[in-house]
Amino acid sequence: MNPSPPFKKRLLRSVGDSFAFHNFARAVEIADRGRKYLRVLTYHRIDWLDRRIDLDPSLISATPDQFARQLDWLMQYFSVVSLEAVLDSMRGETSLPARAVLITFDDAYEDFYLHAFDILRDRGLPASLFVPTAYPDQPDRRFWWDRLYETLLCDHAGSHLETKLGSFDVSNEISRGQTLRELKQSLKQLPWTELNDVVDSICMQSKAKPLVPAVMSWDQLNEVSDQHVTLVPHTHTHPLLDRISPSEVRNEVELSMQMLKQKTGCSLPAIAYPSGQYSRQVVEQSRKAGCELGFTTNRGINRITHCDPMQLCRINVGRETPDNVIRFQLNPASRPMQWLLR
Ligand SMILES: [Zn+2]
Known part of the structure; x- marks a missing residue:
């Protein structure tokens, strides 16, 4: 029987924070020199717990301090790549460097602009931002x-x-x-x-309050896209794609691509399925809309020559996950231990 989540959480924290596990994760990294794998990290919000009490804190992936620390060890042990480089490698046009990692952010929360953007820019690192295109400049539209x-x-x-x-x-x-x-x-x-x-x-009974935007504005999105941040469709209204009809899926994906191109000039043929919910139909409709890459929330790393580019796995970063455990998950050796890391 699997241990209960609280037990797993406690175990992960104590083992992951230990010096022995740090050495183990490092040894695994040194052994892995291959170019076979693409690792994708998923972040949502970068913020302090008490700054936005109106937003669900479970979406905070890291505080700004944690995020800066994570980028520092990513730069030390891995090669951070852009989505354009990933697309080229999936098309077979170029190869990715050894230990390639793509950094992605879902939902385009405003705290990306306020906190994460500077931390990335200071280090000259690229990132990809999945934008639900009905949300910018619409503060009354909330997840x-x-x-x-x-x-x-x-x-x-x-x-x-x-x-x-x-x-x-x-x-x-x-x-x-x-x-x-x-x-x-x-x-x-x-x-x-x-x-x-x-x-x-x-x-319905919620008291009306002044609305503070949760998602970045189009001006902010344009500013970050000029500096190593790739803007990518995340549908238009962020529906659960496996809970709407195939024609609605196609419409959501196409509209998101069109809006992004019209507002920012970005037109990379990729999509992140909202909340990771997708089906065979969703993949098919997204492909018909022009997507060549599809990002899921399935945990794992991708073997470049064997993976389905429309069903790419990612590693979700949680606020309470020790850095050593995130690092370990980025390596092929972690595959047999996925039950513990889930
Ligand atoms: Zn989302």
Whole structure:
């Protein structure tokens, strides 16, 4: 039987922080000199926990200090590459350097501009930003998980929450956190329109507040794209693509590509599937829309000659994951231990 998540978390933290594991991860890196693999890191937000109390903190991948430290060891042990270089290698036109790593950010949160951008620029490192194109300059458009978080954790006054999915205990901070996690999991199984109906009904009683943008503006996106940041489609409205029809998938991907080109001039043929939810149909429709690369949230590294470019694996960076464990996951030797790292 697999250990429970809290046990795994504690184990990972204590083992990952140890000096012995540091040496082990380093030995694995030295042994791996090949050019066979593409590693892709996924970040969402780079921020301090208490800066935006209206946004779901589970999306914070690292504080600015943590992120700077991670980039420093990435520069020391790996080769950070651009998405353009990855596309060329997948087309067979060039080879990637040994230990190639692509740094990606999903959702284009404003904290990328406020914190991550300078840290990347100071080190001259490229990164790719997956942009849901309906969100820039639209502060009233918010991600459904952030709306739920704000309503449940900041606004909700009652002890019970009645929803179409059942009744939930929201009498204290612990039960609200638990309810949020359960709701997020259950909602992802619903058709997209139903998910939005449930979120709307939960958030309806939320008090109106001045809206602070969560996502970067088009001006900010244009500024970063001039300096080693590649802007890439992340659909238009960020729906769960396996919960909408094939024609809606095609429309979402095409619209996102068109908007990005029109607003910024960027036209790289790639997509990151929102929340990592995709199906064979989604891959097919994205390919028909012109995509040559598709990024999932499936954990792992990609063997360049054997992987499906439309189903590329990534390593998600979590705020509580020790650096040594992230480093270890970037190596082929970590494959047999994926159950522990999941
Ligand atoms: Zn996303």
